[in-house]
Amino acid sequence: TPHSCKTVPGPGMGDFSYVGIDAILEQMRRKAMKQGFELNIMVVGQSGLGKSTLMNTLFKSKVSRKSVQATSQEKIPKTIHIKSVSHDIEEKGVRMKLTVIDTPGFGDQINNENCWQPIMKFINAQYEQYLQEEININRKKRIPDSRVHCCIYFIPPTGHCLRPLDVEFMRRLSKVVNIVPVIAKADTLTLEERDFFKQKIREELRANGIDVYPQKEFDEDAEDRMINDKIREMIPFAVVGSDQEYQVNGRRLLGRKTKWGTIEVENIAHCEFAYLRDLLIRTHMENIKDITSSIHYEVYRVRRLNENNTAVAHANGLPQHHMTSHEM
């Protein structure tokens, strides 16, 4: 019978009582650095809301679809396209494969019914691909992860409330992917208008049962909840993007220059870009990936397994093969 006991140092061990298990953190870090990280971000919103610019601003590189394709004139496609662009980026020895998934055509048609479908299909296809690899007999040591970790949804800065399209999209997609809604091109809103708009949006999200990231039910402990509550009181972040630098007070900053002043993208008095960046990259990136793999993907997997059991049973006229109880 196993029994538990605390570490009991030998008599008079003094500073011999050091086993050295904290070194495992260093071992993990080395391995992680060697392997590098993957991040897949999807951007969704109508044309002209600054999606590509925002991605470029977030990663301070030309990572978006537009920067890679030469487009002299942006034509609105007749259907929704899903376009993935991947980059290897590196910072202080940490390597990341960043994939930005753009969805040109979303919300741009006259009739936008079901425009979430191709996006839903794409997200599920990534889960399916991962699942197939996972159940393979000879599987790869590290399954390539193309699952969408985060979907940034761009809300146009109307200042009033969410549109039916916004609600429909977020309602459906929040069940399969982490949604981070942002107010795009927020430099058309004054601070009061911004606060009012945000409040309305939060109310509508609540009223429609839409759980955006960070979802309350996935807070791990009191510490998490405290940090995430603060974030939940601030979303959606009102952002402004720019890949142009301007001279402001002797410093070169990313911004938008107008006749009435220069909007500094990274200045939190001007817009909330810095909060979005901190959330997505500096503090919650690992958590976003975690929720994707341990919750959204698992939900998909369970559904598929159950679907299939039913199909097999029906086809063979057998009573449904229930997964044994220890697996539930």
Added chain:
Amino acid sequence: IVWWKCYRSEKQYVGFATLPNQVHRKSVKKGFDFTLMVAGESGMGKSTLVNSLFLTDLYKDRKLLNAEERINQTVEIIKHTVDIEEKGVKLKLTIVDTPGFGDAVNNNECWKPITDYIDQQFEQYFRDESGLNRKNIQDNRVHCCLYFIPPFGHGLRPVDVEFMKALHEKVNVVPLIAKADCLTPNEIKKLKDRVREEIERFGIKVYQFPECDSDEDEEFKQLDKELKECCPLAVIGSNTVVEARGQRVRGRLYPWGIVEVENQSHCDFVKLRNMLIRSHMHDLKDVTCDVHYENYRAQCIQDMTSKLTQDNRMESPIPILPLSTPDVETDRLIKMKDEEVNCYVIMGNITYIG
């Protein structure tokens, strides 16, 4: 998909360099686990070594059996679990003990309970991993097996060879020369050379230390080289503290001198501890997951499907999934039903019909 390489200057700091810290924070919160098996005849100093390695006292309530009591003893598997915390890092350490191994008069296949145990843990993990609720899977797989070779002989005995061969494709085997304080430096060298040569000759696949990364510092590379040259490690353990050279040390007091466990010129204990805990714990777990477990899983699936085609019965702990979309699959299922199939298994790209 388009690929670009982007390097940025200092001022364009994005901030994802914090990723390792984010992972770090998550790991510290969750804690680690490690399962270590010790195997070898009674009296090889296994318990003492474990206590020395982890600064614990796991065996204080143990009752040692005498020869008569041991006649009918079979090999048991006993687990001890210890929670260790150091500098905020939590480790749940499980020691799997194998009392009775090699102690009987007839030791034929005495490793079977041990290989069965290892397989059971793999099977449990396989079931859990294939199940519907994967939230809190417990990993009880054995990450490393320390095998204690007696220092009294002239190399590996038949039981040593057979044991290691029975285990080398299921677990990371680390052979040790036990109670090395009964050997002179020359004798140790001869014994190590002999054991190394026999390991190679008998095709025993002991745990291989991974190659050093090219970007590691010279000190690390040197230590790594020394470690590899020292194998199998000759160890001495102690539960007592003695005074040597004006200091209190873990050691063994003899009339002719004091053996210091942590003195590298006396034995390889420090090398073992550093390897096991401070530098290779993660790799031991990785090799267990990526190699030993995957081999088990692949073999298990193959066995199940060949059994399936034999006797038309299926008990599958693994998920069954169609290759393509559900619609295409239903057609295929219906077609198969016409052929009076009882059940079938599709895994990956292979369909097995029973």
